[in-house]
Amino acid sequence: MSGQQRFAELHLDRVQRAFGDTVALKGMDLTIKGGEFVALLGPSGCGKSTALNCLAGLLPLTGGRITLDGKRIDDLPPEKRGFGMVFQNYALFPHMSVRRNIGFGLSMRRTPKAELNRRVDEAVRLVQLEEHQHKFPAQLSGGQQQRVAIARAIVLEPPLVLMDEPLSNLDAALRLEMRTEIRRLHQSLGLTTVYVTHDQEEALALADRLVVLRLGEVQQVGSPEEVYAHPVNRYVAGFMGYRNMIPVTVTSQDGERTTVRADGVELVGVKREELTEKAVAAVRPEDFAVVTETGANTLEATVEIVEYHGREQAVQARLRNGGQLHVRTSSRLASGDTIRLKVPVERVLVFS
Amino acid sequence: MTAVLSPRDRRSLQRASLKHRLAEKGVDRVLWLLVPGAVFVALLFVYPFLYGLQLSFQPKGGGNPFQNYVTFFSDPYLADTVWITLRLGLPAALFNVLASIPIAFRMRGRFRGKRALTTLLVIPITLGTVLTAEGLLAFFGPTGWFNRIWMALGADEPARLTHNYWGVLFSLIITGFPFAFLLTLSYLSGIDPTLEQAAATLGASKRQRFRTITMPLLAPGLAVTFCLSFVLAFSVFPSAVMVGNPAGETHVMSIAAYETALRDNDFAMGSAIAMLMALVMLIVIGVVLIWRTTLYRGATGGKG
Ligand SMILES: Nc1ncnc2c1ncn2[C@@H]1O[C@H](COP(=O)(O)OP(=O)(O)O)[C@@H](O)[C@H]1O
Ligand SMILES: [Mg+2]
Numbered sequence: 001m002s003g004q005q006r007f008a009e010l011h012l013d014r015v016q017r018a019f020g021d022t023v024a025l026k027g028m029d030l031t032i033k034g035g036e037f038v039a040l041l042g043p044s045g046c047g048k049s050t051a052l053n054c055l056a057g058l059l060p061l062t063g064g065r066i067t068l069d070g071k072r073i074d075d076l077p078p079e080k081r082g083f084g085m086v087f088q089n090y091a092l093f094p095h096m097s098v099r100r101n102i103g104f105g106l107s108m109r110r111t112p113k114a115e116l117n118r119r120v121d122e123a124v125r126l127v128q129l130e131e132h133q134h135k136f137p138a139q140l141s142g143g144q145q146q147r148v149a150i151a152r153a154i155v156l157e158p159p160l161v162l163m164d165e166p167l168s169n170l171d172a173a174l175r176l177e178m179r180t181e182i183r184r185l186h187q188s189l190g191l192t193t194v195y196v197t198h199d200q201e202e203a204l205a206l207a208d209r210l211v212v213l214r215l216g217e218v219q220q221v222g223s224p225e226e227v228y229a230h231p232v233n234r235y236v237a238g239f240m241g242y243r244n245m246i247p248v249t250v251t252s253q254d255g256e257r258t259t260v261r262a263d264g265v266e267l268v269g270v271k272r273e274e275l276t277e278k279a280v281a282a283v284r285p286e287d288f289a290v291v292t293e294t295g296a297n298t299l300e301a302t303v304e305i306v307e308y309h310g311r312e313q314a315v316q317a318r319l320r321n322g323g324q325l326h327v328r329t330s331s332r333l334a335s336g337d338t339i340r341l342k343v344p345v346e347r348v349l350v351f352s
Numbered sequence: 353m354t355a356v357l358s359p360r361d362r363r364s365l366q367r368a369s370l371k372h373r374l375a376e377k378g379v380d381r382v383l384w385l386l387v388p389g390a391v392f393v394a395l396l397f398v399y400p401f402l403y404g405l406q407l408s409f410q411p412k413g414g415g416n417p418f419q420n421y422v423t424f425f426s427d428p429y430l431a432d433t434v435w436i437t438l439r440l441g442l443p444a445a446l447f448n449v450l451a452s453i454p455i456a457f458r459m460r461g462r463f464r465g466k467r468a469l470t471t472l473l474v475i476p477i478t479l480g481t482v483l484t485a486e487g488l489l490a491f492f493g494p495t496g497w498f499n500r501i502w503m504a505l506g507a508d509e510p511a512r513l514t515h516n517y518w519g520v521l522f523s524l525i526i527t528g529f530p531f532a533f534l535l536t537l538s539y540l541s542g543i544d545p546t547l548e549q550a551a552a553t554l555g556a557s558k559r560q561r562f563r564t565i566t567m568p569l570l571a572p573g574l575a576v577t578f579c580l581s582f583v584l585a586f587s588v589f590p591s592a593v594m595v596g597n598p599a600g601e602t603h604v605m606s607i608a609a610y611e612t613a614l615r616d617n618d619f620a621m622g623s624a625i626a627m628l629m630a631l632v633m634l635i636v637i638g639v640v641l642i643w644r645t646t647l648y649r650g651a652t653g654g655k656g
Contacts, residue, residue, distance in 0.1 A: 058549050078552040091550040095568050095648035104564075105554035138650055152554065162553075 006034040007069050007159050007192070015074075016063030017050050024050040026216040027064060032160075032194065037186050039207035040196045041239070047216040048196040049088075052162050055194060057081045068159075079108075084153030084191075086163040090145045092137040098148050099124070099133045105156045123155040126185070143174045150182070154191060161193045167202065179205060200239055204228060212236050233273060234280055234351035242282035242349065243326040246319075250279050250350070258350045263319045267297055269348025279350050285314070285328040287347040291340050297348070301325055303337040317341070401630075408624035420624035430608055430625070434632060437586055437604040440517070442636075444524035445581035448532035449574055456537040457566075460545075477530045484526050485594035489514055492522065519595030520602045524585045532581045539573030540566075543652045569652045575644040579637045586633055605629045 010032040017025040024047045032038050040048045053059040055066065057078035066074040073081055093101050100107075103120045111119070124133050127147040137145055146166060153161055166182070167175045183206055186193055197203050203210050204224045212219040212227060220232045231237035234245060248260035248267065258271040260281055269281050291298060301317035315327040317339065327341060374381060411419040424430045455473070459466060476484060492498050492513035499510040513519060543566065551561045589606040596602030605625060613622025 056549075056553055058552070078549070079555050079557055081553075082555060083553060085550065085553040087546050087550060089544070089546060091544065091546040093547060093551075093565060094650055094652060104551065104556075108551075108555040108557075108560055108564075136650070152550075156554065 006190075008034055009069060010160065010192075011067045012055075012064070013067065014064035015051070015054055015061055015066060017047075017054055017059060018062045024216050025054065028216075028218055030211060030218070030221065032192065034159075034192050035190050037183075037193045037195065037206060037208045038211060039203035039209070040194065040211050040213060041198070041200060041203040042213035043198055043239075046213045048198070048213060049164055050216075051213070052085075052164050052194065052196050055160070056083050056085050056162050058085075082156065082158055083160040083162055084156060084158035086146075086149045086153050086161070086166045088165045088168060090137075090149040090169075092145055092148055092152075094137050097134050097136055098129060098140070101137065101148055102151045102155055104152065109156075119155055123151040126154075127151040127181075142170050143178060146170065146178060147181075150185070154185065154189065157189075157191075159192060161191050163193065163195045165196055165198065167197075168199075175202075182206065200241070212239060231272070231282075231349070234282060237272075237282040237349060237351065242284050244281075244283040244285065246281045246283070246323060246325075248279050248281045248350070250275050250277050257345070260350060263299060263321045263323060265299055267299075267343075267348055268345045269350045270346055271350050273350075273352045275350060275352050279352055282349045282351060283343050283347060285326040286312075288325070288327045288329065288341040288343050290327075290329050290331040290333070291342045294340060295342065297345060298340050298342045299325070300338065300340055303333050303335055303339060306333055306335055404623040404626055407620050408627050409620075411620050412618050420621050421628070423621065424624060424628060429603070433603055433605045433608045433625075434628070436602065437588070437606075437629075438632070438636075440520055440524060440588060440592075440602065440604065441582055441586035444521055444528055444585040445532075445578055447525055448528045448581045448585075449536070449578045451529065452533040452536040452577070453570075453574070456533060456540045459537060460540055473533055474530045476526050479527075481523065481527055481590040482594070484523055485591045488519060488523055488526070488591075488595050492519065514595050516597050517601050520588065520592050523591035523595050524588055527591075528581050528584050531584065532577050535577040535580065536570075536574065539570055539577070542573075543569050547652075568648055572644050572647050572649045575640050575647075579640050582636055582640075583633055586636075587629070605632075 012028050012030040012032075014027040014029060015025060016023065016027050026047075028051060030038075040051055042048055050059065054061055054074075057074075057076060057080075061074050064074075065072055093104065096104065099120055102123050103116050106116045106119060124130055127150060129144060129147055129151065132140060132144055137148065140148065146169075149166070163182075167178055170178060179202060182195075185191070186206075195203070195206060204227075207224060209221065210224055210227045211221050214235055220227055220236050222230075227236065228240050231240050231242065234242075238245065246262050246267075248262040250258060250260050251266070252259045253271060253275065256270050258269055258275065258279075260267050260269065260279060262281060267281055294300075299319060301319050303315055303317050305316040307314040309328075312328050312330050313333060315329060315333055317325045317327055319325060325341065333339060371381070408420055409417040411417070411423075413419070416422070459469065479487075490496055492511075494510045494512075494514075496514075498513070502511055513522070547565050547569075548561050551565050556564065587606055588604055589610070592598055592602045592604045592607055596604075598604075598607050606629065609622045609625035609629065612618045612625060
């Protein structure tokens with residue numbers, strides 16, 4: 001499959017969607033370049049599916065506009081936009097065989113029989129369903145149904161493929177396998193893809209660019225590295241694995257370097273937002289090092305719960321003031337130990 | 353498993369395994385609760401049916417056991433009832449099923465006033481045939497509102513819409529439509545709406561979506577709806593008398609059976625007519641259900 005209609009730029013301009021009084025999508029601005037893999041990331045109910053349905057044309061906008069290479073498309077019905085979509089529940093046609101499901105879009109376009117068969121063959125091979133092509137959806141496993149849904153969407157070589165949590169109904173092992181599969185398809189076909197997920201690991205693994213959403217608002221747009229290492233606010237940080245949010249008092253600021261007091265101890269960190277006196281210091285569990293001596297940027301805590309995870313242990317510890325810390329370490333600890341935890345300055349992010 | 357079991361544990365283990373053994377043979381003990389109901393049905397339905405069947409082979413005058421059936425088909429006044437009843441029942445059922453499709457289609461989503469509209473569409477069920485017939489007489493009768501407006505619009509004579517075929521057909525449509533509508537609506541809401549959305553993203557227009565997705569998934573349900581509507585319409589009696597012409601144009605099978613059995617006191621002949629009525633219904637239903645087996649009848653993916 002080659003030669004899909006590449007576009008240069010898809011532009012969302014203050015796209016808004018309200019359901020009665022609830023605004024599910026609050027003025028979303030986003031530019032998607034041809035060939036890109038963009039992930040929309042956020043917890044359940046933050047408006048990801050709404051955004052995707054607006055792009056597909058399944059939901060009319062209540063504000064803003066969508067343009068494709070300068071042409072306005074938000075007033076087109078879904079069948080005129082021609083974007084491929086993979087639904088969360090797959091939405092396979094239960095009364096059609098795998099082949100007819102995959103060929104559905106082509107037959108709607110009145111593709112000549114010979115070409116239709118050739119392209120369906122190709123798509124069936126691409127998703128490795130040769131043995132199952134004459135079965136009906138009810139006779140397939142979840143992973144196979146997923147492959148049919150993907151093949152059905154991409155056989156038309158759409159300019160844009162939309163995927164709504166396509167892996168969320170699969171078990172863990174299959175999820176990893178299909179994730180690689182989706183990435184492989186994207187790389188070999190170069191299809192522009194918008195992928196919705198609530199799983200940050202999935203988004204980081206798949207996407208060229210992440211869009212983090214919260215309550216219908218875009219929080220941050222950036223490459224996986226940017227979002228992972230430099231979250232712009234405490235919400236994105238929390239979503240990107242900064243599980244420790246320690247309430248602190250700001251004592252002094254020197255450019256980015258910020259000194260705060262937490263649990264009677266001074267911590268030095270990096271400021272990520274304009275700060276007032278009350279702030280939070282965000283630290284990833286794996287950025288703590290268990291040390292023996294007291295020193296700068298070191299907190300003291302008591303181990304409460306230890307979970308064995310192979311090479312590492314996941315430890316829950318309690319600060320003297322009652323605050324809880326999550327730590328991942330390869331040191332062997334036991335419940336009741338008093339430990340000192342040191343964290344590098346650049347790994348303490350201070351948010352307002 | 354050499355652990356010591358108390359007698360009580362052992363008993364409960366045996367009970368469980370009995371249940372499993374029965375389940376393996378396809379026996380569900382809970383279903384035995386249906387036995388009283390099944391007996392009731394046998395007494396109230398199967399027995400009268402078999403009684404009527406044997407009665408129909410004992411003609412009043414004795415002789416040939418098939419005499420009643422021979423009489424029925426050689427007397428045009430009786431034989432024609434089959435055609436007369438089909439001529440009412442088939443179009444009424446067909447119209448009700450077809451008309452319920454677009455309305456149910458529109459009523460699938462959520463919108464303001466849905467409940468009020470549904471109530472309005474379903475009210476005729478609660479009215480009963482007699483009230484409906486009276487309403488029809490008042491509305492479509494020679495001096496009814498319809499004809500007053502019709503005359504005022506310049507017609508030379510009132511339209512004949514009651515005491516004939518049309519009056520009965522209207523009545524069957526009014527009383528039969530709510531059943532067809534409710535059934536169609538529930539079949540339609542059983543179809544997952546994302547299937548149509550998927551078809552739309554694959555380039556199918558509204559019409560193509562209806563033809564390739566909705567109709568194939570709805571058709572088996574429509575077949576059942578048609579059968580039920582047909583049975584309801586086929587056994588028409590009160591409206592055939594009240595708004596029809598029971599001695600002529602709307603001399604339906606049920607009237608014929610009633611007249612022979614209770615007016616002419618020929619129960620055997622009445623039974624024969626009732627048996628033929630059941631036979632005609634079974635043939636129509638059989639044809640529809642055979643057609644239905646050629647359709648996809650699996651899950652339709654909806655919330656059911
Ligand atoms: N059809 C609808 N009617 C009313 N509210 C809706 C509808 N669809 C979504 N919402 C609301 O919009 C918000 C975003 O929903 P959605 O986009 O489905 O979230 P996500 O896909 O991120 O889990 C939610 O608060 C949800 O309750
Ligand atoms: Mg969703």
